[in-house]
Amino acid sequence: MMKWDGISEFVYVAEYESFTRAAKEMAISTAQVSRQVSALEKRLNIKLLYRTTRNVSLTEEGRVFYQHCRGVLDSLDAAEQAVSNLNSTPQGRIKLTVPVTYGEQQLLPLVNDFMMQYSDIEVTAFLSNQKVDLVEGGYDLAVRIGKLSNSTLMAKKLSKRTNFVCASPTYVEKYGIPHSLTELSKHNCLLGTPDYWHFKEATKERNIRVTGKVRYNSGYSLLDAALKGLGIVQLPDYYVQKHLEAGELVTLLDNYREPEEGIWAVYPQNRHLSPKIRLLVDYLAESLP
Template sequence: MDWLGVSEFVAVVETHSFTGAAQRLGLSVAQVSRQVSALEQRLATRLLYRTTRKVSVTEAGQLYYLHCRPLLDGLRQAEQALAHALDRPNGHLRITAPVHYGESVIAPVLHRYLQDHPAVTAELNLDNRKIDLVAEGYDLGIRLGPMDESSLMVKQLGTRTHYVCASPGYLARHGEPHTLAELKQHQCLVGTVNVWRFKEPDGRMREISVAGKLRCNSGAALVNAALNGLGLVQLPDYYVHQHIASGALRSLLGAYTMTDGIWANYPRNRFVPLKVSGFIAALQQ
């Protein structure tokens, strides 16, 4: 059996473009196009319709894809089983994580992991959207917050704490809130949603609508706004812990501090590759 062009064809179907397939496989667009064309010539069948705007799958192409996808999965599992048997992490590790957490926490761990395991190479994609790990070919995804129902394997790495903070200057001018109801009297620096979540002392969850003169989808920008005295901010510990420690920000409403999870997600597989399990262990440490 000749596998030439099969991986490229499957990648084009799943990414809906030659460019997406090239990025997934680490090839040039021209290489992907040549391999798929050669596959069509060998099969004497058109598998894809190509226009300047899009790529679509022919009826024959859809039938061929449905048979090829399980074969590629089986080949990948065979390679992973072999890697597992070698008893050392190796191969290419594709990871996705949220932007700021990836920069501040995941990347330093990954750098050390690559130094400790010379046979591993890695790609770290930082993106705040929820990525389909299987469809986009990732080995591991780092997720923050409450976990939804998922067909993926899930392992908790730890927890994060959300702090409400403000600068001493802001508090000197506007006073300090001591109850959740008092938040309505303050300028609140709002992120992607205008709701802050809290845990009552009795364990119940509360959601409080907040408002203020600034809304921004960047946690780093909100921290700077709080440091400059523009209002209160609620952010996870990895954004604010150093500023709380230095006194540049003060932690507020400690009785209502909110915590949630940090998770590793990875596709279900009979053999979890050592490159994945080893990196998860590094993150847990």
């Protein structure tokens, strides 16, 4: 059993980047956590953690060891759940990362509904449009949109989205409609972070560079500008759908609309998908439009 000594303590410290927080989560003393981790490092003859008065971080060896230890603990957790019939009453912590706007508008309300059904589930969500390292960050799950470039991740498709190019009727009446991609250069395009838009021309996907007087890193601010007739915008359906239905926006360049993008739940290959995670993923897949 000596091989298991300090493993849980090390994993908690790695995930919370704090001996004090790890001790609180494990309901033991900080001194005990420190002793166990130090003994583990001594037994392995490897430095797993960098320690300063303010920060705790993994060494390169620590990151490798953490990945394996996290997988082992997940497997043990799944084994305990299997023998205690916890599949019907899932419990424990789920840590996930989701895109900001899609998370706020679509995903987290569903996560809240999920938690209302399963009161023993705890959820920590980090909203970011950056692709964080799931293993290093100790995440059980991430939701990502579009093409998946990282082949080391497992994925399940949850839903899909469509990007629309649109403008207000006021703008169209004043400045006209672009009939081709080249005509976009004659219009004020409302830009987000990138300065190009996605299209499909014939069978090829194209990125078209656009220009304009507005650049916001906020989809809602771009939507507001479009509604007020300041220019043409390209935004996902969950921003513009109700405004299209209300006639407050009209779609443009429909023949060049890019194919639908997948919305995916992704998780590391070496991370066992525990019953509570699988249940959440299935719930999101069933509930998302």
